[in-house]
Each structure stands twice: as C-alpha cells, then as structure tokens.
Amino acid sequence: MEQKRADKIADALEGLIFDGTFADGTRLDEVQLAEQFSVSRTPVREALQRLAQFGLVEHLPRRGVFVRQPGPVELIEMFEVMAELESVCARLAASRITDKALAELQATNARCDLAVERQDPDEYYRENERFHAILYCQSGNAFLEQECHKLHRRLQPFRRTQLRLRGRLRQSMSEHEAVVSALEDGDGARAAEAIRAHVAVQGEKFHHLIASLKPAAE
Template sequence: METTAKGAGESAAAAGSDGSSPRRRSAGSRVKSGEIREIIEQEIVTGERRAGERLDEQAVAARFGVSRTPVREAINQLASAGLVELIPNRGAFVRATGLGELVEMFEVMAELEGMAGRLAARRIAASARVRLREALASCENAAARDAPDEYYYENERFHQAIYDACGNGFLAEEARRLHLRLKAFRRLQLRVPQRMRQSLAEHRGIVAAIEAGDGERAEAELKSHIMVQGERFADLVASLTPKGS
C-alpha cells in the first residue's frame, strides 16, 4: 500500500549505472547517501566485495569524495537489510551469505510466494488479473525470442504482479524485500539451459490455478517453482565452489 519511501523501485537505477568507476564527485553532482547505499549493495550482491571483508567508513568516504556521515547512514541501512554486520567498536563487515543461508532464504521465499499465490487465487481483483495476464504474456514473448535477460526482467514483473494480487500489502512488501535480496542469485540460475522454458511452463500453470480460483494448487505450484530455483542454484554454487561453505 504505502510506499516505504525507500524500499520500492530504486535498484534498477543502481544496476544500470554500475560500472567500475568509483564515481567521484563530478562537478556539482554529489553522490547522496542513498546512492552510496545502492552502489555498495550492488557490489556486495555481485560478489565484488568478498564476504567477511571489512568496509572502512573512511575509505568509502574518500572513494566517493564525501564525508563519513552519509557513508555511516548507508552502512546502517545495509545492516538493517542484513547485508553487512555491525560489530560495535570494530567496524562493518560484509556478511557471509553462505550457501546454507541461501537455501534457507529460498525456503522462506517459497513459503511467502506460495502464500501470496494462495491468497491471490481467492482474492484477485479484476485489474490485478489483467496485469497478471499481461506479465505472463510478456514472459511468453521473451521466451519466444529466447532472450534470457529480457525474460529475467519480465519474470520480475510476473512475480510482482502476484504479490500485488494477493490483497495483503504487508505480505507484498515482505516478499518484495526478499525477492530483492535474492535478485543477484536468481539471475545466475537463469543461465541454466532449458530453465527459461521450464520456468515459463510453470508460470502458465500458476496463472491457470489462480484464474481457476484454486488456492491450494497455486500455492503448491509456486512453492515448487521457487524451490526448484533454490535447488538449481544450490547445485550451481556447489559445482563451482571448490572449498565448500
């Protein structure tokens, strides 16, 4: 319902202006606290910052050409989001998001999505139904053109549409948060061959269940839809990390 004034749609902008340039103060366009948060967040989720790495306030401040104050604010927000860990008088460290925790997060995500689907099947409004259909159609298009990146984006929209359709604003917000946090990891597993087509097939089943008003089925399908992602991802990570957790 009410946009929380900062949690909504800001990550897209950050993803676009990613790049490696530290973005020093370029004559008049100072970086603000929010931008710093986005950039560091990107760096963490993309793995540019290693887990356990200490991020020094002064160093970050110097890098962006700002003082410690906005950096502190950014770090605090990241700590609230669970991306960094604040040790009282030691500093801020990027939290190690181990494989185990990731699986846990996918497990919770599956439950929340399932819940949203169940509720959506019962409560979906006409306007939300239209948006859901549109989102599915966009997914079909992207898949037909065999465009993974596009599909990735439309997939976002599809899931957002389900959140919005569930009739529980709080749930929608929580799901959005988690979705955002898993974003980086989710992206990887779309590279798996055939995953896109299978994902699309699952999407169709989900929409069918929702349209039929079958909450139980929608829930079950969404749960497995997410858990498959989690498992695939676990396989992927396990296959390319030599040292293992």
C-alpha cells in the first residue's frame, strides 16, 4: 500500500481547498506548489489532474488550474442528487439488508444517541458517517455504494457545518430512527422517503447552507 507522492499531494491540496486556504478562483501555480511540497512539477501536475477529475479545480488549457468551489446552486443540486442516491440505497436495502447489518445499524444509531446525550459532535459525526456507510453497502450494489461514497466525500465539508445547527443533532437522530424503522418493516418506499428528507437541503438547512457560503462567495 505504497502511496505515490502525487496521491499525498492530491490529498493535501484537497484539504487546503476544503478548509478554505485556497479560495474560489485561486490559480494554483505548478512551480510554486512544487517547491512548496519539495518535489518537481510532475507529481504536482498529476495531483492537479486528479483534482480536476473530481471537480475541485477547473483546468483551462494553456491557462492553468483554478480552484472551483461550488456555488449555492450547484451545492443544492449536489445535495439533491445525494438525497436521491441515498434514497435509492434505502429502497434497495429494504429488501436486501441482512439481519446482522440491521442490528449494526441499530447499534450505530444507539451510539449516535449517546453522542447527542454527551453533546459530542465529533463522536456523532463519526457514527453518522458509519450509519450512511452501512446504508450504502446494504444497497447490495457495489457500484452504487462507490458513487455514494464519492459524492458523500465531496459534500463532507458542507455537511459538517450543517451539524452545528442548534438542535440539528437530535433531529438528525430521529430521522435516522425513522429510516431504521422503515427498514425493519421492509418498507422500501417509507425508508426511501425518510432518508431523502434526512439528506435533502430544505427549510432551515437551506438558509444555513447559504449563510455558510457567504465568506467564500465574497
């Protein structure tokens, strides 16, 4: 499991874009990054190409690569797709999920509950991730699972801010329970609707998401 230098650079750059070090529209200079990472331009270029494929940067031929933060509209769209993908997972999982996975889902949810009691957002975050990962897996469709993980990862920085909303943790919990309940009953339609409502950006969440974007948009 030897990771190439290019991979590590790509990960590092992804982090720097996520945490706002590189604002939207910033040009990423190859030679500058190269000496910053103490490597040649070659691995830097590889990393940038990977980021371009992931949509984090835009590569204009003969012009350079520029950070491409999603705007409000694109973000809403991505969350809509995420909601629909997870909805599909839930519907498929309703008939395909194993007893063991269902038990693990309940256990994960219980740990979420504990995290809410302890007011531990980080722990909640971890268990929440696990909850969704199980759902993806239990769709029984490995390709769908992969696609979900990709988009999930892409939306990660925006979802973290969402969890800081007052009372959001408890509400998120009850939404999880609705999903589990529907899965227990093998009710695909209900499970799909429950997870869609959980993931979709609507109501308060919408305003909070837009507000969190303001600094970067300026």
